[in-house]
Amino acid sequence: MIKTLSSLQLSKVTRPISWGEMDLFGHLNNVHYFRYLEDARIAFLDQLNFFDNKLYCVILKNECEYKCSVEYPDQLTTISYVTRVGNTSFCMLYEVFSEQQDTVVAIGKSVIVIVDPETMQKREIPAQFRDHLLKYMKEFQYEQYA
Structure with a gap:
C-alpha cells in the first residue's frame, strides 16, 4: 500500500562541497557530481515515501x-524534476546550481526502472506512486521541457 502524500514540495538538496572532492x-572531480545527483534522487524518493x-x-x-x-569553497543545490513517467520507469532531470557562481553548473539525467527485488525483472509502477510522479511532473515542470 502506497502511503499518501500530504503535499508536494520542490525537491532540492543543498550541501557544501568538501576539499576532498x-x-x-x-x-570538483566529475565523479562527485553523480553523488550530488544521487543525494537529490534519494531525497526526492524519500519525499514520495518510496x-x-x-x-x-x-x-x-x-x-x-x-x-x-x-572550485572550493562553494555550496551546490541540486533540484530534481520528473520529465517522463512510463509503465515501468520514469526519467528525472537535475539542475546543479553553484552558490558562488550564481548559475547552473551541471545538468543530470537518470532513467529509473522499478523492479521486483527478488527476480530483478521490470514491474509496473504502482498506480498511486505513478500518480504522485505525474502530479510532481506537472507541478514542477523543467523550463526546457515545459
Whole structure:
C-alpha cells in the first residue's frame, strides 16, 4: 500500500562541497557530481515515501552534462524534476546550481526502472506512486521541457 502524500514540495538538496572532492586540477572531480545527483534522487524518493513502501528500483541510465567547473569553497543545490513517467520507469532531470557562481553548473539525467527485488525483472509502477510522479511532473515542470 502506497502511503499518501500530504503535499508536494520542490525537491532540492543543498550541501557544501568538501576539499576532498577536488581533483588535481583544483576543481570538483566529475565523479562527485553523480553523488550530488544521487543525494537529490534519494531525497526526492524519500519525499514520495518510496522506501517506506518497499519499492525497489535500479538506474538504467545516468548522465551528466558539465556546464562549468566548480572550485572550493562553494555550496551546490541540486533540484530534481520528473520529465517522463512510463509503465515501468520514469526519467528525472537535475539542475546543479553553484552558490558562488550564481548559475547552473551541471545538468543530470537518470532513467529509473522499478523492479521486483527478488527476480530483478521490470514491474509496473504502482498506480498511486505513478500518480504522485505525474502530479510532481506537472507541478514542477523543467523550463526546457515545459
